Each structure stands twice: as structure tokens, then as C-alpha cells.
Amino acid sequence: MKDTVSHQAIEYLNYLKEQGISHVPRTVKRQAPPPRPQPASRSTAAQSPPHTPGQMPPNGADALPKPALSIPAALQPIANEIAACHRCPLAATRTYTVPGQGPLQPDILFVGEGPGADEDAQGIAFIGRAGKLLTKMITAMGYTREEVFLGNIVKCRPPGNRAPTREEMADCIPYLKQQIAIIQPKTIICMGATAARGLVQETLPIGKARGHWREFEGIPVMLTFHPAYLLRDPRKKKDCWADLKAVLTRLDKAPPK
Numbered sequence: 001m002k003d004t005v006s007h008q009a010i011e012y013l014n015y016l017k018e019q020g021i022s023h024v025p026r027t028v029k030r031q032a033p034p035p036r037p038q039p040a041s042r043s044t045a046a047q048s049p050p051h052t053p054g055q056m057p058p059n060g061a062d063a064l065p066k067p068a069l070s071i072p073a074a075l076q077p078i079a080n081e082i083a084a085c086h087r088c089p090l091a092a093t094r095t096y097t098v099p100g101q102g103p104l105q106p107d108i109l110f111v112g113e114g115p116g117a118d119e120d121a122q123g124i125a126f127i128g129r130a131g132k133l134l135t136k137m138i139t140a141m142g143y144t145r146e147e148v149f150l151g152n153i154v155k156c157r158p159p160g161n162r163a164p165t166r167e168e169m170a171d172c173i174p175y176l177k178q179q180i181a182i183i184q185p186k187t188i189i190c191m192g193a194t195a196a197r198g199l200v201q202e203t204l205p206i207g208k209a210r211g212h213w214r215e216f217e218g219i220p221v222m223l224t225f226h227p228a229y230l231l232r233d234p235r236k237k238k239d240c241w242a243d244l245k246a247v248l249t250r251l252d253k254a255p256p257k
């Protein structure tokens, strides 16, 4: 057990070194924060599994995304900052931070709400059930997952799949704004009310706002449903597809036959 832990520690330190982090304070002794009351959860989705003591990394300043996640070099400093972020209470309960992934200058940046249990466990955006549906939507549009950027309003999982609070969003959105300035997507698709409210201050409910164009820093923003909502109400997929086709038209593209 001791060997496994020190092996993990060495692996993790090597990973930090690759990320350009050459110093780790010697006296860091992580103390579990006192339990805080959590707002009511929106679903009964599984909570993250508890961490085995000594397993790397636990939540906290070392919640770097897994090395498997390839992030463009220009975005790595923001990913590092996110990994060390303690601006809001979500830092205390996250496993991995989820900075988002994809190429620079993509045709589309998809913006969701925040990581769910699967994303929290892996540090990768949209890999759970909603992510699988999103992948189908991306493919139907004629793209691969790797050709678009997948991001979120908040980068840490709100416990119990609750929506992020106004304060958590306000603390986290500067990261997304910095990312967008570097990513420079041609279009942005905000999926769900949280993304629409967070990025373009939408005040209409998403059922009314969807299908409408907004703008963020000169970039056209389409509002549509979140894939998790489409899983709950598949009848709304038709509307969402109309919104995605409007994005393709704006990009001078057509869905594949």
C-alpha cells in the first residue's frame, strides 16, 4: 500500500513537472473542511465515490485534470489556475476540475452548466449520459467531438447535480470568458438556462429563449436545450435540432446527408 502511494505520488509530481509546476509547498497538510449544508439536489444521480485516503489526487489545489486530457498549450495556464481554484465552496467537494476540452478556433463552442458525477470523476467535460447524447448531436451536425470545444459555466461539480448558485457562477465565469478570448470560436451554443443566463444574461426561460441568437463579444450565440433535459423530454429534440441547423446555416454548412 505504502509503495503504491509513493508510486502515485512520484507519478503525480512528474505530471506537475510536465505542467511547469516545479515547487510544491512542503507543509501542505490538507484538512477536510467542515461539512456544509447543501442546497437541495435536482436529481438522485449518484454522488462521487468517497476517496481512498492517500489516493492521488483528492479534491483541493491538486485537482488537475487527468493527464489524458489534452488541452491546447495556450489554455493550459487557465486550466492550471482552475485546478488550484478555491474561489467558491465547490472546490471542497470536487474530485477533478473540468476546464473543458477541444481545439482553438473551432466552428462551435458548446457551453453546458457544469460537470456531473462522471465528469467530476474524470476531469473531462460531457462524458456521461448527457455527453453521449451531445456527441450524437455533434455527429449529426457533421463534426467529431474533437473538432468542437466543450466547456461549462462552472468547472467543478455542484454536489448532487444541483444547479450552481448565482455566487458560484459569478466566481467561475471569468474563467470561461478568458477561455473564449483564447479559443475564438466562430459560434457558441449555450445549452440550457444556466449557460444562457451565465454567458449572455438571458432572462427568458430556456423554452422561450431557445432558437434565438444572442451575442457575446461579437460572437454569435445560439440558445438551445441542454442534452440532459432532452434525455428527460425527448419530444424536445426536434426543436433542438432546428436550433443546431440554424447554427450550421450561420456557418455556411449543411448537416451530412
Ligand code: URA
Pocket (backbone or CB within 6 Å): 098, 112, 113, 114, 115, 116, 119, 124, 125, 126, 127, 128, 130, 131, 152, 228
Ligand atoms: N452537463 C453539463 O452541463 N456539463 C458537463 O460537462 C456534463 C453534463
